[in-house]
Amino acid sequence: MPHYTFLKFIWPSALAMLVFIALPIMSTSVQSLFIEHEKILETVENCTPFGCKEITKVDLEATEAQKAENPLGKFNGFGTYTNRNHLAFSELKQAWRESNGLNEFLAEVFNLPFYKALSFTLSYTFIVTPFVIIIGFFIALAVNRLPSFLKGPTIFVCLLPMIITPLIGSLVLFWMIDAEGIIGSFLQSIFNDPNLSLKASPTLTWIMLFVYGIWHHTPFAFIVFYAGLQTVPRDTLESAMIDGANRWGQTRHVIIPHLMPLAVFISLIQIMDNFRVFEPIIGFNAQASATSLSWLIYNDFRSGDGDMLFGSAAATSMLTIIGVSILMTPVIVRTWRANRPSQGVS
Amino acid sequence: MASITLKNLSKRWGGFVAVDNLSLKIRDKEFLVLLGPSGCGKTTTMRIIAGLEQETSGDVYIDNIKVNKLEPKDRDVAMVFQSYGLYPNMNVYENIRFPLKIRKTDPKTHDRRVKHAAEMVELLEYLHRKPSELSGGQKQRVALARAIVREPNVFLMDEPLSNLDAKLRVSTRAQIKHLHHEMQVTTLYVTHDQIEAMTLADRVVVLNRGVIQQIGTPSEIYDKPQNLFVAGFIGNPAMNLISGKIKNNKFETETISLNGFRTNDGNVTIGFRAEDAIIQPNKTRAVKSNKISVPVYSIELLGDSTMVSFQISGSLISIKAAKEYSAKIGDVVTICIPISACHLFDSDTGNRIKDTL
Amino acid sequence: MNKKNSWLNILSLSFILLWVILASVPFLWTLWGSFKVESDFFSKQDWRNAIFGVRTIIETGGMFTTNGYEGAWIKEEFWRAALNTGIVTLSVVTISLTLGTLGGYALARSGFRYAFWILIAALIFRAMPHITLVSGYLLPFFELGLWGHLSTTIIVLVAINQPFTLWMLHSFFSTIPKDLDESAMVDGCTRFEAFRHVIIPVMWPGVITTGLFSFLLAYNDFAITALLLTEANQTMVPKIASFLGSAQEQGNVMFAVAAVVSATVPLFMLVMFFQRQIVSGLTAGAVKG
Numbered sequence: 001m002p003h004y005t006f007l008k009f010i011w012p013s014a015l016a017m018l019v020f021i022a023l024p025i026m027s028t029s030v031q032s033l034f035i036e037h038e039k040i041l042e043t044v045e046n047c048t049p050f051g052c053k054e055i056t057k058v059d060l061e062a063t064e065a066q067k068a069e070n071p072l073g074k075f076n077g078f079g080t081y082t083n084r085n086h087l088a089f090s091e092l093k094q095a096w097r098e099s100n101g102l103n104e105f106l107a108e109v110f111n112l113p114f115y116k117a118l119s120f121t122l123s124y125t126f127i128v129t130p131f132v133i134i135i136g137f138f139i140a141l142a143v144n145r146l147p148s149f150l151k152g153p154t155i156f157v158c159l160l161p162m163i164i165t166p167l168i169g170s171l172v173l174f175w176m177i178d179a180e181g182i183i184g185s186f187l188q189s190i191f192n193d194p195n196l197s198l199k200a201s202p203t204l205t206w207i208m209l210f211v212y213g214i215w216h217h218t219p220f221a222f223i224v225f226y227a228g229l230q231t232v233p234r235d236t237l238e239s240a241m242i243d244g245a246n247r248w249g250q251t252r253h254v255i256i257p258h259l260m261p262l263a264v265f266i267s268l269i270q271i272m273d274n275f276r277v278f279e280p281i282i283g284f285n286a287q288a289s290a291t292s293l294s295w296l297i298y299n300d301f302r303s304g305d306g307d308m309l310f311g312s313a314a315a316t317s318m319l320t321i322i323g324v325s326i327l328m329t330p331v332i333v334r335t336w337r338a339n340r341p342s343q344g345v346s
Numbered sequence: 347m348a349s350i351t352l353k354n355l356s357k358r359w360g361g362f363v364a365v366d367n368l369s370l371k372i373r374d375k376e377f378l379v380l381l382g383p384s385g386c387g388k389t390t391t392m393r394i395i396a397g398l399e400q401e402t403s404g405d406v407y408i409d410n411i412k413v414n415k416l417e418p419k420d421r422d423v424a425m426v427f428q429s430y431g432l433y434p435n436m437n438v439y440e441n442i443r444f445p446l447k448i449r450k451t452d453p454k455t456h457d458r459r460v461k462h463a464a465e466m467v468e469l470l471e472y473l474h475r476k477p478s479e480l481s482g483g484q485k486q487r488v489a490l491a492r493a494i495v496r497e498p499n500v501f502l503m504d505e506p507l508s509n510l511d512a513k514l515r516v517s518t519r520a521q522i523k524h525l526h527h528e529m530q531v532t533t534l535y536v537t538h539d540q541i542e543a544m545t546l547a548d549r550v551v552v553l554n555r556g557v558i559q560q561i562g563t564p565s566e567i568y569d570k571p572q573n574l575f576v577a578g579f580i581g582n583p584a585m586n587l588i589s590g591k592i593k594n595n596k597f598e599t600e601t602i603s604l605n606g607f608r609t610n611d612g613n614v615t616i617g618f619r620a621e622d623a624i625i626q627p628n629k630t631r632a633v634k635s636n637k638i639s640v641p642v643y644s645i646e647l648l649g650d651s652t653m654v655s656f657q658i659s660g661s662l663i664s665i666k667a668a669k670e671y672s673a674k675i676g677d678v679v680t681i682c683i684p685i686s687a688c689h690l691f692d693s694d695t696g697n698r699i700k701d702t703l
Numbered sequence: 704m705n706k707k708n709s710w711l712n713i714l715s716l717s718f719i720l721l722w723v724i725l726a727s728v729p730f731l732w733t734l735w736g737s738f739k740v741e742s743d744f745f746s747k748q749d750w751r752n753a754i755f756g757v758r759t760i761i762e763t764g765g766m767f768t769t770n771g772y773e774g775a776w777i778k779e780e781f782w783r784a785a786l787n788t789g790i791v792t793l794s795v796v797t798i799s800l801t802l803g804t805l806g807g808y809a810l811a812r813s814g815f816r817y818a819f820w821i822l823i824a825a826l827i828f829r830a831m832p833h834i835t836l837v838s839g840y841l842l843p844f845f846e847l848g849l850w851g852h853l854s855t856t857i858i859v860l861v862a863i864n865q866p867f868t869l870w871m872l873h874s875f876f877s878t879i880p881k882d883l884d885e886s887a888m889v890d891g892c893t894r895f896e897a898f899r900h901v902i903i904p905v906m907w908p909g910v911i912t913t914g915l916f917s918f919l920l921a922y923n924d925f926a927i928t929a930l931l932l933t934e935a936n937q938t939m940v941p942k943i944a945s946f947l948g949s950a951q952e953q954g955n956v957m958f959a960v961a962a963v964v965s966a967t968v969p970l971f972m973l974v975m976f977f978q979r980q981i982v983s984g985l986t987a988g989a990v991k992g
Contacts, residue, residue: 001812002400005894013806013865014821020862021828024839031842071846139722142715156978157723160730163970165923167940168963171947172729175736175960180745182732182754215725227982247711276832279925282944294834294926301841301930310842317835328830336823360816398885418888425889431882435904445890448900492890502889 025321032314035076037066073311080315085296087319088112114316117291118323120206124292125274125327128213133266135214136221137259141251143222144229155226162219170212170283177208202289209290212280217273221266228262229255261338268331275324293320348409348422348499348532349374350395355404357390357556364390366556367404372534377526380536381543382553383579388536391553392502395534397421408500419449424493425502429509430485432477438464438488439473445496463495466525483514490522494529501526501533507542519545540580544568552576570689574696577617577689583653586623586663589615589693599659604636606685613693620666622687625654625679636685641678656681730967737964738767741957771961775946781962783935784942787853788922788966791938794857795921796914799864803917804910806865807872808898812881822873825866833863834926841930851933859931860921867920868913875909876902911980918973939966 042059045052082089095108109115143154161169176183177198188196198204232255240254278294281287287295293316300313350372357365365387372378380388393399395406397418406413413421424445432441442460464470467487477485486506493501506522507515523546526533537543543550544564552559552567552575560572571577577585590599592614597604604616638658646653652671655664665681673679690699735754736744742758759768775781810818840859844850879902887897929941937945943966946959974981 001809001814001894003815006809006813006815006818008895009805009809009898010821013802013869016802016858016862017825017828017865020840020859021831021836021866024836025831026839027843028835028839031838071842135722138718142719145712145715146719152978154719154723155982156974157727159974159978159981160726160971163919163974164730164967165925165940165970167923167925167944168966169729171943171959171963172733175744175956176729176732178745182736218722219726223982247708272830275830276834278832278834282925285947294832297834297838298926298930301838308841310838313838317838320832320835324830324832325827328827332823332826335826396885396889398888417893418885419891419893423889425886427882427886429880429882431880431886433883433887433901433904444887444900448887448896449891489886492886496891 028314028317028321030314031072031310032080032318033075033077033311034073035080035311036073036309037063037070039063040066076311080311081319084112085312086114086315088114113291113296114319117293117296120290121275121277121292121294121323123206124210124213124277125271127210128217128274129267129270131210131214132217132221132270133263136218136266137225137263139218139222140225140229141255143226155223158222159219161215162217162223164216166216166279167283169216170280173208173212173215174284199284199286205284205286205289209277209280209284209286212284213274213277216280217270220269224262224266225259228259232258264331264334268328268335271327271331272324275320275327293323349376350500350532350534351407351410352391352395353405353407355391355394355406356402357387357394357399358402363556365394365401368556368558370551370558370561372532375530375532377523377533377535377546377548379543379547379550380534380553381540381550381579382538382559384538385555386553387556388538388553389504390556392425392504392534392536395421395500396423396425396502421500422498423500423502424496424498425504426486426489426493426506428505430477430489432485432488432492434477437474437476438469438480441477441488442491442495445492449496451496459495460491463491466494466528467491467521482510483518486510486518487521490525494525497529497531499532501531501535503533503535505537506535508537508539515542522546541582552579554579570698571617572698574615574617574691577691581619583620583664585617585619585689586661586665587615587617587691588659588661588663589613590659601659602638604638604683604685606636607688607690609690609699614699615691615693617689617691618683618687620653620664622684623663623665624682624684625665625667625671626681637680637682639678639680641676642673644675645673654679733960734964737771737957737960738769739957740768740770741955744957744960771957772965774955775958775962775965779946779958779962781939781942781958781965784937784939785965787932787936788938788940790853791857791860791928792918792921795860795864796917798857798861799868799917800910800914802861802865803868803872803913804906805898806869808876808902810869810873811876811879812884822870825869829866829870833924834930836863837927837930844931850931851936853932853936856928856931856936856938859927860924863927864917864920868917871913871916872909875913876906878909879905908980908983911977912983915973915977915981919970922970 040059040062041056042062043054043056046055047053081087084091091112092109095105099105099108110119139158143151143158146154164172175181178184184196184198187198188194198208236254236258237250240250245253276294277292278298281290281292281295282298287299291299296316297313297320300309300316350370352368352370355365355368356363368387368391380391382388390399394401395408397413397416397420401414408421408423433444436444439460442463443456446456446459460473461470464473467490469484469487469491472480472484472488477488480488486509489506503522507518510518519542522535526546535542535546544567547564549561550564550567551561554575560567560576562570567576567580571580571585574587578587588599588602590597590602590613592598592607592609592611594611595605595607595609597607597614597616607614607616640656640658642654643657643662644655646655647669649669651669652667653664654667654671654673655662657663691697692699739756739759740762742762743756756766760766762768763770810822836859841850844855849855883905884892884894884897884901887901888894892900923940925940925944928938929944932938932941934945939962943959943962946962947956
């Protein structure tokens with residue numbers, strides 16, 4: 001297709017991505033170098049019948065004017081990146097100096113908001129993803145063995161956790177495991193401990209979020225694997241049977257190699273999606289014990305007496321983008337190799 | 347009616363050269379076949395003529411008008427694709443009518459022209475079927491009808507028979523030849539099948555790695571291959587080739603030696619066709635021949651004849667014998683290669699050595 | 704069938720059964736509970752109350768109550784949010800598919816190296832967490848006065864959806880033989896006419912599958928709709944989140960439960976009707992791409 005025709009077809013899509021994905025990334029990186037203006041204070045005499053007193057208050061007009069003049073805030077360089085809420089270099093140094101032994105140091109580090117969020121985000125990504133792939137694979141194998149009249153309804157039910165809105169899905173589970181919810185109170189009555197609460201313990205909260213993540217994402221792996229199972233080459237499978245492979249041997253030597261590219265595809269998508277984990281933390285109301293990078297950004301917009309902390313959010317965003325890029329590099333390089341345009345022949 | 351001229355045509359993808367500086371003139375009303383193995387650049391050449399692919403350099407002229415910049419629709423060519431390219435959502439009638447509709451020809455003539463084209467390829471009773479309800483041969487005929495319905499200047503056919511089974515291939519081949527005779531339209535036909543090339547073509551162009559190896563009538567190509575590539579590609583079986591040395595008019599390999607080659611000394615490859623050599627020659631025949639004794643490697647009955655093969659100096663040599671001929675694998679027989687049937691090629695350049703015999 | 708095989712069958716059946724229970728019970732329970740009163744839904748005294756609805760009978764006199772739905776839809780005006788979701792989802796699906804089919808078709812047919820680079824760029828864009836993009840939008844949108852409108856959110860969701868849409872449709876169009884549009888072009892079409900007359904009629908299976916995923920993205924989004932829309936323009940998901948803040952104080956979690964069930968129904972319908980397209984679309988599209 002000539003370049004000009006190509007351009008005519010692609011421009012709306014390319015423009016949308018450029019303006020609303022590439023440009024915002026740049027805007028974020030610029031914003032991350034700035035910090036909100038300090039509030040302009042003014043001293044006024046406040047006179048009452050009992051005499052005059054000087055008080056300090058925020059000069060709203062001047063503050064607004066300053067904000068209007070320079071909405072980005074003032075230039076801060078990499079200051080936001082290194083402050084306590086982000087990479088926290090000085091806090092790290094201090095912790096390193098003052099702590100006895102690695103454990104204490106790590107405990108200090110994971111109390112810092114950024115590292116706390118990072119540790120949860122990474123754990124979530126790398127625990128949920130393999131479980132999703134493995135469980136999804138076995139569900140696909142099992143569904144494929146079902147008699148055909150059962151397949152349709154089973155697939156329908158199996159897909160439900162995937163299509164559900166993440167916030168809604170986590171709310172539904174949250175209500176069930178709530179101390180007063182059906183599972184929560186059931187557990188209490190089993191263990192005969194009226195104070196048992198999954199929400200109270202950070203470890204249990206983490207596990208709960210992992211379980212939710214696996215529950216929510218497994219159907220995706222299942223359906224991709226199931227679709228892949230429909231394309232397993234019959235010839236190879238049959239020759240494996242004739243060569244004497246039992247059911248496990250067929251799975252091991254024919255089905256798994258055939259589904260391998262799909263597993264790569266699933267892990268690619270899963271790493272992307274799990275790294276942005278956010279809604280479950282809101283749904284489970286879990287921010288006390290578990291925060292994620294996305295949640296930190298959200299929190300910057302939601303807290304701070306009505307003022308949005310653009311600089312702080314932007315710095316976390318940039319760090320998140322860097323994190324995603326590091327995680328994605330091997331997979332993207334792989335995709336690049338696999339999809340490199342083959343040379344046209346004849 | 348139209349002629350097509352290609353001038354110094356090249357197509358590259360990165361470092362890969364598909365068509366290399368190709369110049370060719372296709373005469374008006376000629377049936378020209380581009381023949382070569384897969385990847386030789388024949389389809390690319392055709393697609394450049396159709397305007398579906400952009401040339402890297404060089405020019406294409408149709409009727410002496412430069413068409414490089416023209417869209418496919420403006421070149422007035424019709425093309426038949428290997429996998430037919432039928433529109434699955436339209437029935438046969440609509441498929442054939444599509445070019446007329448899209449080119450806004452007079453709607454009153456559509457019905458007559460569609461029916462005429464369908465009649466020429468014997469499709470009249472299938473007009474209301476969808477492509478998915480047709481067999482491969484019928485689909486191919488719809489593609490043909492769609493190409494002829496608007497009476498274009500040039501027909502381009504890209505391996506149109508390669509998806510058909512052997513029997514259909516023979517009958518559709520005849521149909522294509524008949525159509526060309528009736529319509530007298532310049533036709534460029536791409537194939538890797540040399541039998542199609544031999545049976546259909548006015549002239550054949552043998553292509554390899556984007557370079558023309560030989561242009562000629564089918565019999566010229568068969569009788570006087572210009573180089574080793576053409577010799578090894580044309581004919582069924584292809585020409586037997588044995589490489590060795592000429593010394594003092596004597597052709598020698600490690601195992602055999604043949605007399606009577608009056609050419610300069612050097613590395614040469616001799617070639618001869620399966621039907622030109624003889625097994626157990628009649629001693630009374632006065633042919634200037636050389637005799638070799640070798641064991642039979644394999645023997646295959648073809649129906650009208652028997653193919654006997656031998657291994658000589660590392661090459662597999664096939665020789666056609668009468669269908670009554672019989673021998674066992676391993677029997678040592680005497681074969682006779684007449685000098686007059688031998689083609690000589692320079693082993694280093696691959697080119698044919700001028701006939702000096 | 705030998706003994707080992709039947710064991711395997713039982714194992715695989717019970718595995719499926721377990722998953723089916725895990726996948727369906729939360730929904731069934733929430734649906735059941737949404738017609739109860741809060742003290743049954745959250746039953747401190749006895750977990751069995753949640754099933755039998757003891758308190759519901761005491762408080763309302765019937766087995767089921769629609770108080771939650773009335774509260775959510777009428778008192779809290781959830782219908783407004785539902786309407787907004789409808790507008791946003793429909794527009795996002797339509798626009799993304801329009802842009803995506805054009806772009807995906809061009810990428811599948813280009814044959815030039817840059818098409819491949821565009822796909823890689825799209826893959827990288829797909830990896831960006833949505834909320835990091837939001838932090839890029841907010842300030843410029845405030846400054847330009849674009850913040851809060853449904854139309855802004857629609858365009859943002861379309862853009863965020865493009866990378867995935869392009870990939871899906873690119874791989875789908877790659878499975879449509881090139882011969883088809885090329886014969887149309889030789890027959891007398893421009894590239895665009897070939898697309899319109901020949902490709903559009905045969906592209907629906909791929910477009911429907913991609914559309915389903917666009918629908919899910921737009922419908923399920925929380926990060927963008929929560930931060931880019933004013934309260935009046937809120938869609939269902941952020942509205943439910945805001946219920947939690949206000950509803951819990953008033954002791955009316957049941958509004959949120961009813962809203963959750965209401966928001967889930969369309970998703971169920973969707974999978975019920977289009978299940979086949981999801982499975983076959985993934986075979987044709989994502990599996991090969």
